[in-house]
Amino acid sequence: MITEARRTLISRYTIAEVWQDTSNGHHSLHSTGAYQPGEVISAFTAASIWATPSYLTVQISNDKHIMLAPQFLEYINHSCDPNAFFDTTSFQLVCLKPIFPGDQFTFFYPSAEWNMAQPFACRCGSANCIGEITGASQLPEALLYRYRFTDFIRSKLDAAQQQD
Ligand SMILES: [Zn+2]
Incomplete structure (x- = not known):
């Protein structure tokens, strides 16, 4: 186990390391x-599918929220300036933007x-x-142009705007 001043290496995979x-x-x-x-960066699939979201799931349709496989992808945190996209x-x-060894993977949760x-x-x-x-x-409308959203979310945003 590697422990630095403020963090500990929890697990190591081919493409990534989990730190705490x-x-x-x-x-x-x-x-x-x-x-x-x-x-x-990685392909992923559904380890399991849920009808309601949790803080670990990714939404793929109105009533399908997946737990990620490989599981370590669930440690990707939110950033408002993300470098990755599901x-x-x-x-x-x-x-989404240049990533170097050691960089934390991040994605924009609302995407x-x-x-x-x-x-x-x-x-x-x-x-x-x-x-x-x-x-x-x-999300405020102005932010809808700043970020990339999944095709599913984008289709819902488009439908919502047409109702306005
Ligand atoms: Zn932020």
Whole structure:
């Protein structure tokens, strides 16, 4: 086991390492490789499918929320300036901006969640942090152009806008 000043290595996989922050217990997933935008980081699939969301699931349709396989992908945290994206059409985790070895993988939670199980106050620290993180259905309209959303979420956003 490797322990640094503020974090401990929990587990290591081919493409990533799980670290735990020793000050707050939070886990994070860090890349062991380098990726350019558009590159596929990992394929994923459904370990199980649930009718309601939890903080670990990814939404793939109105009533289907999947637990991720490989399971370590569930340690990818939210950021308002994400470097990865769960494409729930191709079932691939895709790079959004350059990733270097050691970088934490992050994704934008609302990109794949219509209604969030547990809205939270973001502390991602990015310059464009949006603060309160909710599902895509609750996001201010201006933010809908800043981020990439799954095809499923995008179709719901388009349908909602047509009703306005
Ligand atoms: Zn943020």
